[in-house]
Amino acid sequence: xxxxxxxxxxxxxxxxxxxxxxxxxxxxxxxxxxxxxxxxxxxxxxxxxxxxxxxxxxxxxxxxxxxxxxxxxxxxxxxxxxxxxxxxxxxxxxxxxxxxxxxxxxxxxxxxxxxxxxxxxxxxxxxxxxxxxxxxxxxxxxxxxxxxxxxxxxxxxxxxxxxxxxxxxxxxxxxxxxxxxxxxxxxxxxxxxxxxxxxxxxxxxxxxxxxxxxxxxxxxxxxxxxxxxxxxxxxxxxxxxxxxxxx
Amino acid sequence: xxxxxxxxxxxxxxxxxxxxxxxxxxxxxxxxxxxxxxxxxxxxxxxxxxxxxxxxxxxxxxxxxxxxxxxxxxxxxxxxxxxxxxxxxxxxxxxxxxxxxxxxxxxxxxxxxxxxxxxxxxxxxxxxxxxxxxxxxxxxxxxxxxxxxxxxxxxxxxxxxxxxxxxxxxxxxxxxxxxxxxxxxxxxxxxxxxxxxxxxxxxxxxxxxxxxxxxxxxxxxxxxxxxxxxxxxxxxxxxxxxxxxxxxxxxxxxxxxxxxxxxxxxxxxxxxxxxxxxxxxxxxxxxxxxxxxxxxxxxxxxxxxxxxxxxxxxxxxxxxxxxxxxxxxxxxxxxxxxxxxxxxxxxxxxxxxxxxxxxxxxxxxxxxxxxxxxxxxxxxxxxxxxxxxxxxxxxxxxxxxxxxxxxxxxxxxxxxxxxxxxxxxxxxxxxxxxxxxxxxxxxxxxxxxxxxxxxxxxxxxxxxxxxxxxxxxxxxxxxxxxxxxxxxxxxxxxxxxxxxxxxxxxxxxxxxxxxxxxxxxxxxxxxxxxxxxxxxxxxxxxxxxxxxxxxxxxxxxxxxxxxxxxxxxxxxxxxxxxx
Ligand SMILES: Cc1cc2nc3c(=O)[nH]c(=O)nc-3n(C[C@H](O)[C@H](O)[C@H](O)COP(=O)(O)OP(=O)(O)OC[C@H]3O[C@@H](n4cnc5c(N)ncnc54)[C@H](O)[C@@H]3O)c2cc1C
Ligand code: SF4
Numbered sequence: 040x041x042x043x044x045x046x047x048x049x050x051x052x053x054x055x056x057x058x059x060x061x062x063x064x065x066x067x068x069x070x071x072x073x074x075x076x077x078x079x080x081x082x083x084x085x086x087x088x089x090x091x092x093x094x095x096x097x098x099x100x101x102x103x104x105x106x107x108x109x110x111x112x113x114x115x116x117x118x119x120x121x122x123x124x125x126x127x128x129x130x131x132x133x134x135x136x137x138x139x140x141x142x143x144x145x146x147x148x149x150x151x152x153x154x155x156x157x158x159x160x161x162x163x164x165x166x167x168x169x170x171x172x173x174x175x176x177x178x179x180x181x182x183x184x185x186x187x188x189x190x191x192x193x194x195x196x197x198x199x200x201x202x203x204x205x206x207x208x209x210x211x212x213x214x215x216x217x218x219x220x221x222x223x224x225x226x227x228x229x230x231x232x233x234x235x236x237x238x239x240x241x242x243x244x245x246x247x248x249x250x251x252x253x254x255x256x257x258x259x260x261x262x263x264x265x266x267x268x269x270x271x272x273x274x275x276x277x278x279x280x281x282x283x284x285x286x
Numbered sequence: 287x288x289x290x291x292x293x294x295x296x297x298x299x300x301x302x303x304x305x306x307x308x309x310x311x312x313x314x315x316x317x318x319x320x321x322x323x324x325x326x327x328x329x330x331x332x333x334x335x336x337x338x339x340x341x342x343x344x345x346x347x348x349x350x351x352x353x354x355x356x357x358x359x360x361x362x363x364x365x366x367x368x369x370x371x372x373x374x375x376x377x378x379x380x381x382x383x384x385x386x387x388x389x390x391x392x393x394x395x396x397x398x399x400x401x402x403x404x405x406x407x408x409x410x411x412x413x414x415x416x417x418x419x420x421x422x423x424x425x426x427x428x429x430x431x432x433x434x435x436x437x438x439x440x441x442x443x444x445x446x447x448x449x450x451x452x453x454x455x456x457x458x459x460x461x462x463x464x465x466x467x468x469x470x471x472x473x474x475x476x477x478x479x480x481x482x483x484x485x486x487x488x489x490x491x492x493x494x495x496x497x498x499x500x501x502x503x504x505x506x507x508x509x510x511x512x513x514x515x516x517x518x519x520x521x522x523x524x525x526x527x528x529x530x531x532x533x534x535x536x537x538x539x540x541x542x543x544x545x546x547x548x549x550x551x552x553x554x555x556x557x558x559x560x561x562x563x564x565x566x567x568x569x570x571x572x573x574x575x576x577x578x579x580x581x582x583x584x585x586x587x588x589x590x591x592x593x594x595x596x597x598x599x600x601x602x603x604x605x606x607x608x609x610x611x612x613x614x615x616x617x618x619x620x621x622x623x624x625x626x627x628x629x630x631x632x633x634x635x636x637x638x639x640x641x642x643x644x645x646x647x648x649x650x651x652x653x654x655x656x657x658x659x660x661x662x663x664x665x666x667x668x669x670x671x672x673x674x675x676x677x678x679x680x681x682x683x684x685x686x687x688x689x690x691x692x693x694x695x696x697x698x699x700x701x702x703x704x705x706x707x708x709x710x711x712x713x714x715x716x717x718x719x720x721x722x723x724x725x726x727x728x729x730x731x732x733x734x735x736x737x738x739x740x741x742x743x744x745x746x747x748x749x750x751x752x753x754x755x756x757x758x759x760x761x762x763x764x765x766x767x768x769x770x771x772x773x774x775x776x777x778x779x780x781x782x783x784x785x786x787x788x789x790x791x792x793x794x795x796x797x798x799x800x801x802x803x804x805x806x807x808x809x810x811x812x813x814x815x816x817x818x819x820x821x822x823x824x825x826x827x828x829x830x831x832x833x834x835x836x837x838x839x840x841x842x843x844x845x846x847x848x849x850x851x852x853x854x855x856x857x858x859x860x861x862x863x864x865x
Binding site: 092173179 | 385386440463516733777781
């Protein structure tokens with residue numbers, strides 16, 4: 040085991056430099072350290088100006104995604120050991136405007152998330168006094184996988200379409216839409232379908248599946264997109280061939 | 287200086303803050319509500335809660351039984367009127383979350399499933415596998431998106447409350463992305479900023495849990511209540527402090543010492559049985575389990591590791607099926623962060639700082655003594671947790687008291703005029719302070735990380751599971767020294783763009799205030815109760831201390847401590863019996 044390992048960290052300080060640059064830091068190597076621990080070591084001991092986001096350090100808050108040696112990863116869940124002998128390249132997630140250093144701007148995602156109506160839509164709500172909506176474990180299993188998204192944005196960083204077509208609503212937002220569509224308590228499928236089929240993006244998706252490969256929570260956004268296309272096509276045929284069905 | 291104005295300002299976008307925001311929007315859709323959060327709301331620490339949320343559902347259960355477990359669990363330092371409201375409103379709050387899409391785990395027939403939990407006599411903990419907080423937070427966050435009156439200021443850090451003419455009229459915040467300082471004017475403010483476990487070195491809490499709201503209120507003259515009561519959770523992973531939820535023990539996990547012996551049987555916690563027994567052994571309350579661990583260490587029956595002493599949590603006998611369906615996150619955490627599979631190996635664990643029972647003093651409507659200021663969630667102390675919180679009561683508390691604070695603030699704000707123009711002067715003072723003391727300051731010799739580490743060590747040494755006068759006094763002196771040295775803090779970063787060093791520095795200042803109030807409250811309480819164990823005063827003293835401590839900020843570096851009586855309705859103080 041080496042004593043130290045080198046990180047090449049992308050820096051971008053918009054007040055000082057026009058273009059991002061790389062800076063090298065040597066940090067102690069420890070078998071139980073993650074990439075995030077190394078960044079914290081830099082911030083605490085070598086350079087307090089390094090900026091990045093993190094919070095839970097247990098892989099569930101979704102804050103600490105970065106490009107590590109070119110791959111989108113949660114830095115709190117990536118051992119340095121995996122990346123020996125180094126140097127390790129750390130960059131902000133691809134596809135998002137960089138605010139500073141390793142911090143990307145994800146407001147675009149939040150706006151898209153609201154667009155897919157990520158809440159239970161119902162015509163009428165049963166009064167609370169009547170208790171829960173029954174939902175069997177099997178019905179729960181229908182959407183459970185899509186409910187696991189931590190909004191970490193790794194799938195956007197991996198998505199070749201999002202990079203070229205910023206209008207594309209993107210893998211996670213579609214998976215979350217699907218999470219509600221498949222929920223037995225929800226009646227909003229049509230509204231969400233209308234939102235999604237307005238955008239070319241979903242058709243542009245070539246089912247590369249990179250999003251599902253990088254997802255740390257096995258959400259499988261690619262699968263969600265595929266199901267959507269099938270549903271949307273069926274819906275289109277239905278509206279063209281049997282227009283009375285939607286009345 | 288930039289100014290924004292809303293009717294109601296929510297500081298904090300975790301479970302409590304989002305629930306309160308919805309409560310305001312539903313109570314009065316005319317009111318403009320803003321949620322300010324230092325991280326995107328779905329990053330808030332509610333996201334890490336694993337085990338579940340308590341509310342009575344079973345026919346054989348009763349509100350009285352939930353209340354009694356909560357009150358005895360809290361060693362009677364609990365306001366019983368608050369607990370009565372809490373247990374009464376808990377079931378409908380959890381049902382409301384069901385309406386908002388929370389994927390509660392179900393029984394085969396589709397009804398809500400419940401699991402046992404520590405200190406609870408009957409099964410009443412609702413759960414969404416072992417990611418309950420994650421699912422609750424995302425359901426709440428996504429639901430807020432459907433309410434147009436709720437606006438958000440994401441990644442804004444609040445640095446000060448504005449108080450004018452005797453009422454709270456807003457706050458000052460830094461927008462991280464631009465470094466702009468904003469005056470946020472409001473007719474009512476609700477603090478939902480969560481706890482402050484980061485005051486200690488080894489904690490389950492996220493890096494963002496720095497007690498900011500407690501410090502904001504303390505500096506505004508609002509008392510902090512029962513700050514000496516800090517919960518150690520008995521089962522954290524060594525090194526990372528990642529929580530292994532109590533649900534592991536509720537499903538049947540055992541705690542074993544180095545000889546493979548279920549040592550809790552030696553500490554008045556009952557007899558070992560093969561199946562989990564409620565309020566017994568591994569399902570005893572957290573304070574008692576953590577104290578038993580320290581005694582095992584003293585007897586030399588724990589395992590020494592690089593990261594201190596540990597015992598083993600064994601769930602292998604549950605089998606892969608139960609572990610993967612009921613505890614999938616535990617398995618994932620062990621595999622990813624401890625390099626072991628709990629299906630095949632025992633999990634090393636040790637007690638870890640987890641939760642603050644104390645906080646900003648509120649009544650049962652969430653009102654603080656400062657008109658216009660409300661608080662809910664972990665930052666607040668309504669006094670349902672007393673000297674020791676029961677697991678799974680906190681997530682429910684966020685909802686019940688988040689909703690109550692939202693409703694009370696909505697009612698108050700509707701009758702208030704806009705904040706007076708003079709409020710802005712205070713905001714300007716704060717802007718000056720931020721610029722002079724931090725952004726434009728040069729020189730300084732003290733590193734943030736050094737001060738933080740020294741503070742955390744002092745807290746662990748002086749205010750850990752067992753405390754005494756000498757240790758607490760030493761810690762108090764150390765904190766005072768650190769407060770003085772903080773004046774000479776050095777900042778490398780003077781940028782206005784996403785300056786995380788500035789935030790870390792302001793968080794450190796907040797943590798020092800929280801540490802100060804905690805230590806002095808602990809020094810003043812000369813008895814042992816729940817999570818506050820004084821080796822020099824080992825007995826509970828109801829004549830002297832069946833009362834809530836209240837720490838008031840003063841200029842001289844140590845708070846003034848006063849006491850408030852505990853509200854007792856129908857459960858006179860008794861002995862805590864487990865086993
Ligand atoms: C690992 C873990 C597991 C847990 N499991 C359970 C469980 O199973 N059951 C249970 O009942 N309880 C559990 N708890 C406890 C419970 O999760 C917390 O008490 C609760 O989630 C706190 O919620 P909150 O809304 O009060 O605060 P948080 O969720 O911490 O939110 C605080 C909010 O305030 C904002 N904020 C803070 N300071 C500022 C500032 N200066 N300016 C602007 N915004 C600010 C933050 O950005 C955040 O949005 C667990 C806790 C931990 C740590
Ligand atoms: S789908 Fe997966 S990769 Fe994409 S944001 Fe959600 S958790 Fe992250």
